[in-house]
Amino acid sequence: MLLSIVIPVYNERESLPALFSALRRVLGKDCGYEVIFVDDGSVDGTSEVLRRAANEDPRFKAIFFSRNFGHQAAITAGLDFASGDAVAVMDADLQDLTVAVRFDAHDSASRGALDPRSLELLAGALEVSLHLLRLLE
Numbered sequence: 001m002l003l004s005i006v007i008p009v010y011n012e013r014e015s016l017p018a019l020f021s022a023l024r025r026v027l028g029k030d031c032g033y034e035v036i037f038v039d040d041g042s043v044d045g046t047s048e049v050l051r052r053a054a055n056e057d058p059r060f061k062a063i064f065f066s067r068n069f070g071h072q073a074a075i076t077a078g079l080d081f082a083s084g085d086a087v088a089v090m091d092a093d094l095q096d097l098t099v100a101v102r103f104d105a106h107d108s109a110s111r112g113a114l115d116p117r118s119l120e121l122l123a124g125a126l127e128v129s130l131h132l133l134r135l136l137e
Contacts, residue, residue: 001084003027003086003088004036004082006088007089007090008038008071010068034083035059038075039064040074041067041069061081
């Protein structure tokens with residue numbers, strides 16, 4: 001299972017190193033994951049921090065907007081770019097976390113029933129989400 005975590009950012013240069021560390025600590029090497037940062041037109045050096053992180057860790061990916069398009073546009077771009085079986089969307093300050101599971105158009109889940117594989121993906125995404133939330137304690 002590949003978990004995609006989408007994180008929209010705007011002027012988060014100062015908080016990103018702690019976020020990178022927390023993500024690596026919680027997700028470790030046992031979980032297949034990618035983290036997609038969407039820079040929503042930051043002007044404080046966030047872009048440079050994200051470029052450096054993406055160059056150092058292939059699991060970290062970054063999308064850069066030319067200007068501020070807003071939080072929802074950044075989330076949508078990240079979801080479009082995500083390649084995981086499950087997707088978690090969270091804010092860079094760890095204040096909000098949403099989990100979604102992708103379903104194939106031909107999957108029974110698209111007709112309203114959750115099959116065992118879909119339930120497994122959802123459980124995995126929720127487990128990682130709970131670990132991330134524990135960082136706030």
